[in-house]
Amino acid sequence: MQRRPDPASTTPAHLTSAGEPVTVTVARDVRPDQREAFERWADEVLGLAAGFPGNLGASMLRPGPGSTRYHLVYRFADGESLARWERSSVRQTALTRVEHLSDGADYARVAGLDSFFTALTPPRPGPRWRLTVLTIAAVFAITLGFSLLVAPHVASWPLPLRLLLSATVVVVLLGQVLMPRLTRWFGPWLRGGR
Structure with missing residues (x-):
């Protein structure tokens, strides 16, 4: 898989200015011998994101049988909050520690009504x-x-x-x-x- 550019420098303007919830999914193919280290890293970074202003939830989806692909899901109140998280030094530092654990990352974003029906994933979803x-x-x-x-x-x-x-x-x-x-x-x- 090809490594995608860091989304902090490529966040689309229409999402940065979105005044509605925005959800980002980051899919990473984790090296089999690095799964435990990746899960520790993911717990830490999800905790950092969850405490970041404007965050509505952060969670991790583990790979199914025969897969190495993890999905980290972040939901922010608006595009401005997401952009601040993506530019933050906390996130940039965390990203430098994950590069050797995975073979790349794919980023996907949805905003507005799509995010209500496809990506409402707080850490502990309510009923x-x-x-x-x-x-x-x-x-x-x-x-x-x-x-x-x-x-x-x-x-x-x-x-x-x-x-x-x-x-x-x-x-x-x-x-x-x-x-x-x-x-x-x-x-x-x-x-x-x-």
Whole structure:
């Protein structure tokens, strides 16, 4: 595998300026004789990331049978928090100690609505029903507001157009306005015990 450039110097501008949660997954092929050392390093760096301002969670996924690929997942409140972590001297120092343990790294990032459904991975995830309840409450608030404020003005429109407008309003407000704020405000509850 080819080594990818350090993401601190290549973070896309649209993610750095994102005002919504951003998730980074770092996949590393760890040398078989270095697994224990890598896991010790990963525990340390995940702890450092978890204590970093704006971090919403950090976790490690171990390789399955026959694989050497570990995944480290970091979730930050926004692109600015992620960029500060990636530029931090703490992270740079940690990266110098992992190079001899693995044969490269692949970085992937998602922001916004994608991160809610594909990468909500705090260290100890709370029950999924809590995210479901929060999502239902957000959709209910949006559809109620739409029904009271917009629907009366478009009642004469054909049904497919009204539904298209309603779906567009719900998805945009859910993904761009409400869920980023709600997951930040209710983060401790979402990650809490069962």
